[in-house]
Amino acid sequence: MGDESKCDASITVSDIKTNDSGRYRCEVTVYPQIKHDIGYLQLNVKSPSELVVVTPDKMNAMAGTTFILPCSYTCTISGVTHTLVEWFRIIDGREERIYKYTAGESSHWPLQATWVGDVSKCDASITVSDIQTHDSGRYHCEVTVFPQNIQYIGYLQLIVHPRTDLAIVTPDAKDATVGSTALLLCFYTCTITGIRHTLVEWFRTIGGHDEKVYKITHRKRSLRPMQVTWVGDESTCNVSITISDIQTHDAGRYRCEVTIYRHDKPSMQDIGYLQLNVHNEPEPRDATPTPTPTSAPAPSPVAAIVLGVIAAVLFAALVAVGVVFCCKGRTRPREPEAPPQEMQPMNPVG
Structure with missing residues (x-):
């Protein structure tokens, strides 16, 4: 589905399966310069019944601000009765829970965390207010759905810069x-x-x-x-x-x-x-509309001529029949025939 004119070398893989997961490599070589480069992509294919949590790999924040830690998960699991969301921060190799959401109730831990997610939309995000440099570290968002008791974790690296630093x-x-x-x-x-x-x-x-x-x-x-x-x-x-x-x-x-x-x-x-x-600029589309006839088309000149000839023949035949009927039984010396008159051209439009 790529387009070389736009330097797009994309492809699609249809009917994808879990065994299609893996590391993919896109190699492009241009000639005659023979310039070559490679791009890598990790594809993870999960079963529709599996739970997948998505978080950004790394985020930067400024000290003293209110910052959102985004987390979302798949909504394809059926029969879920309630969801448990837990946020942890890893400090010195130890996990510290900073937020917990379950059954519509939320509880807060050391950080000034606020729930901004929506489980009906599979959103498990939180915000942290007045964040400081010592809040930098590795965070993870754990989501568990019941009664299936399926759990998945998403990891996020947060870097908080001092307000006096150049960023x-x-x-x-x-x-x-x-x-x-x-x-x-x-x-x-x-x-x-x-x-x-x-x-x-x-x-x-x-x-x-x-x-x-x-x-x-x-x-x-x-x-x-x-x-x-x-x-x-x-x-x-x-x-x-x-x-x-x-x-x-x-x-x-x-x-x-x-x-x-x-x-x-x-x-x-x-x-x-x-x-x-x-x-490159997209090619302009032809915007000229196709005319739609609003009335019956006018007859062509050829058709008009044909109709005129047919009418003339019928008229001549009717005249001949009338002459024969009127003059039948009468004897009259035959007069010499007059020379034929020159035929006038017909009107081409009938």
Whole structure:
């Protein structure tokens, strides 16, 4: 189901079975450059009667905020009477339960946890308020359904950054079409004090090499090969850029680097990555409507001529019959025949 014009090499596997689980590899080689790369994917196929819990692998949070720990599970098991949800945090190799939900009742443990899930929608998420750096660690969400007594666990790594740390936030990927203007977002924390000046650099990685596409330092900006425009605002910790008239060769992995220099303190640096995918414009569809006849079609000229000839023949025959009937039994000297008159052309429309 892929499309080489859009660099899409996807496939589907129909009637999938549990024994189709495994590690899959997609290899792409382009010629004549003979460039080759590989992507890996782990496929887990579960029976419809099995319970599967889904959580993100890793999440980042800022200290002092309220953060959601998402957890969802399969809704394909029939006959479930009630559900038990338990959240644990692993500290120094020990498990500490921080939340428990069962039979519509919830109980809280050391963290400021709040239930935001909905078992009718197979959602077992919670939020943790006023989260701190010491709350970093490995969390897991355990779901048990009864009376089947089926249990499954989802794991999540939570990293809580201090408010005084430099942390960059960028989206994982950005999609754009050829000829458009792509906005590459990048933000960083605004809680750092004693800043002398800030250095912002954007890079694009091509063939294992870094190409600098933008740089701003001491409020001086320098542009590089592409049509890059600064749309950020350092007062709001926004260091975003745009790329105009983007083309397919502009696709790649971009890196946003922010370095903060402080008075009498070490400098701080963080990096955010963004994958830019550039697609061709979709082909325009033919929007011309097919005309629908609203009345009977007019007869063609050929049909009109044929009808006219038939009418003329019938009229001549009727005239001949009338002459014979009127003149039968009368004797009259035969007059010489008049020369035939030239036939007038018929009206082609009847």
